[in-house]
Amino acid sequence: MANSIQEALIAQTIQAVQELYQAELPISQVTLQETRKEFDGHITVVVFPITRFSKKSPEQTGTDIGNWLQTNVAEISGFNVIKGFLNISLSDSYWTNLVNTQITDDTFGSFPFNGKKIMVEYSSPNTNKPLHLGHIRNNLLGYSVAEILKAYGYDVVKANLVNDRGIHICKSMLAWQKFGAGETPESAGMKGDHLVGKYYVIFDKAYKKEIEELKAKGLGEEEAKKAAPLIKEAQQMLQQWESGDQEVLDLWRTMNGWVYEGFDKTYHQLGVDFDKYYYESDTYLLGKNIIQEGLEKGVFFRKEDNSVWIDLTEEGLDQKLVLRGDGTSVYITQDLGTAQLKYDEFQMDESIYVVGNEQDYHFKVLFLILKKLGKSWADGLFHLSYGMVDLPSGKMKSREGTVVDADDLMQEMIETAKTRTEELGKTEGLSAAERDRLYHTIGMGALKYFLLKVDPKKRLLFDPNESVDFQGHTGPFIQYTHARIKSVLRKAPFDERVPLGNPQALSVFEQDLIQTLANFPSVVEASAKEFSPAQLANYAYEVAKSYNKFYHEESILKSEDAEVKNFRLHLSAAAARILAKSMRLLGIHVPERM
Known part of the structure; x- marks a missing residue:
């Protein structure tokens, strides 16, 4: 409105x-x-x-x-x-005036730059395995929130903090050393991230076997886990990495390089991008200066074993370790340092962390510590917490049998879109290349829309088949509506330079469509303020529903009154434009024909 x-x-x-x-x-x-x-x-x-x-x-x-x-x-x-x-x-004159003066303007729903800078950090993968279904929700949420904030007038920085060090990557490296026989992505015919993930699984299987052998010799579960030769070797490799052992560093760079090439292909397929990459290997030593600053301010205290803590019991939390007794960092240490690093580099007014809800406690502690340290920018920090994604049992088998691989899921979505589209006969007159592009557009649109239409905080059940439905509350329904409108405009043919005119009377379906379209700016604003792509996704569905009612109830191309016909064509063009803008902010393409 x-x-x-x-x-x-x-x-x-x-x-x-x-x-x-x-x-x-x-x-x-x-x-x-x-x-x-x-x-x-x-x-x-x-x-x-x-x-x-x-x-x-x-x-x-x-x-x-x-x-x-x-x-x-x-x-x-x-x-x-x-x-x-x-x-x-x-009155009808109010609605027609709204169409004439606002809704049909290309800039309708655009916001001026508001002078604020905001960072959206998302993805944050580990370099020991491919991206999975949970990463897909994370990436889509982060990318869409960033695009919505840009549309609302923010200067947005999209950041990705890559977890590229630690015991997890050493496990893959050690397994490749022991069992890889020089295998590379090229020789294996695999994406690099899948190859490294393969060796992470190989390590895990060999490690479990050693644990069972030790338990058979009388060791307890926890004792066996610590005594297994493989885990000891992995821990030694981590120490060698931290001390700068050249051979270990070379292997680490090589295998991470394979992973980054693989990630880039997945990001491209998913349609997300980043302005700035941070790497844990560069940031894991940060934060110790902040701990010293906190000790001097009395925010932290030191225990007898030399470890440093903060007492948050008055805030309803507990005591939290921020530095080990031997002077080594814990996760919160480097997160404090990285937060300071990001602010020093970009001076942003707000910073959003897109991270799953299993980290809710961690971010409460992180933000509270930064406020207690007197960081002026701490009030601008926000944890965009989201729920897990489940699949109906038996719908998909992952490569390792544990988590659903992002590449596998995207390929299945494209194949499902191809099957459903061909069943409905929606590819008439398209070349082979156009059909392939259409299957990709529909498959990825179905996946993205299904994951974004649900409030981020909610856990959701993703059904690949249900998502590719041309009649339901889905991405393909909205995409098909856009293609339908474009078909109407081509058949007319429509010339947007012809003035709208003012029909004397509007039907309830015209009024309803105009009122729905008029809400576009307020929906963008609400989505930006609440960091919620779900609002925009559901709005796009309302536009598509409203247009289809209008299309079925009112004659557009066969209208005998030239002024009425022209008005309805302008209204149709505006609906297509707002649908395309809404979906683009969700990272979803809409086809011109299907």
Whole structure:
């Protein structure tokens, strides 16, 4: 809904209460909402808060206010009162003027630069295995939030902190040394990240075998895990890495290089990108200066074993270790240092960490410590916490049998899109190359939309087959609607240079579509402020539904009135443009034909 009419109605409702009841109605007491579909009207004023000034029933108060508004607001064509709700109808001239002056403008829904800088950190993969289904949700959320914030006027930095060191990568390296026989991605015909992941699995199997052998000799579970020769070798390799052993470093660079090549292909297929990469190998020693600063400020305290802690019990948390007794870092140490590094480099006003909800506690502690240290920028930190993604059992088998590989899932989505599209006969007249592009567009659109339409905080069940449905609450339904509109415009043919004109009367379906399209800027704003692509995704679905009702109920191409036909074509073009903009902010392409 265009903000100007809302602002006018709020101001006029306050004026009405002043004149009718000689009372000052606080602006916070004026609640407007879209009228529910089962009632006549476009905007509803909630009357209940006004009854304490009118000293009348909600129905009588609503009627008083409605009569006053209809007399004083030219855009109002009528109203009705149902219990404590005043449903206001807006005139056809209001809607046609909205289309003429705003909705058909290319810049509709654009926001000026607001002068603020924001960093969105997402992906954060480990370099010992390929990306999986959880990473897909993470990447899609981070990328979409960044694009929405850009559209809302922020200067956005997309960052990726790569976990490229530690015992996990040493496990893959050691297994490759022992069992790899010089295998490379080229010789194996595998993506580099899959090859390194293969050796991580090989290590795990060999390690478990050693544990079982030690247990058979009488050792307990935990004792066997620590005594297994493989884990000791991996720990020794980590120490060699940290001490700068050249042979270990060379192998580490080689295998990480394979992984990065693999990741780049996955990121490209997924359609995400980054402006800045940070590497844990560069940042893992950071933070010790901050610990010293905190000790001097009395934020931290040292225990007898020389370890450093912070007491957060007053905040409902507990005591947290921030530096080991031997002076080595824990995760929170390097996260403190990395947070300072990022701020020093970019001076951003806000910073969003897109990380799964299993890290909720960690980020509460991290942000609280930075605030206690007096970091002026700590109030701008936000953890965009998201739930896990599940698949229906038996839907997909991963390469290792544990997690669902991102590359496998994307390929399955494209294959599923191909099967469903061909079954429905939606590839007529397309070349082989065009068909392949279409299958990719639909498959990836289905995957992205299904994962983004759900509130990030919620755990979700992803069904690949359900997501590729041309009739449901899905990406392909929205994509097909866009292609349908483009088909209508081609058949017309439509010339956007021809002025719209002003039809004398609008149908309820035209009004509904215009009202839905008019909400686009406010939805972008809400999605940006709440870091929620789900709002925009669900809005795109509402636009598609509203357009399809309009398409089925109103004649567009066969309209005998040239002015009406031209108006409906302009309205169709605006719907296509807003659908494309909405989906683009979700990282989803919409086809011109299908």
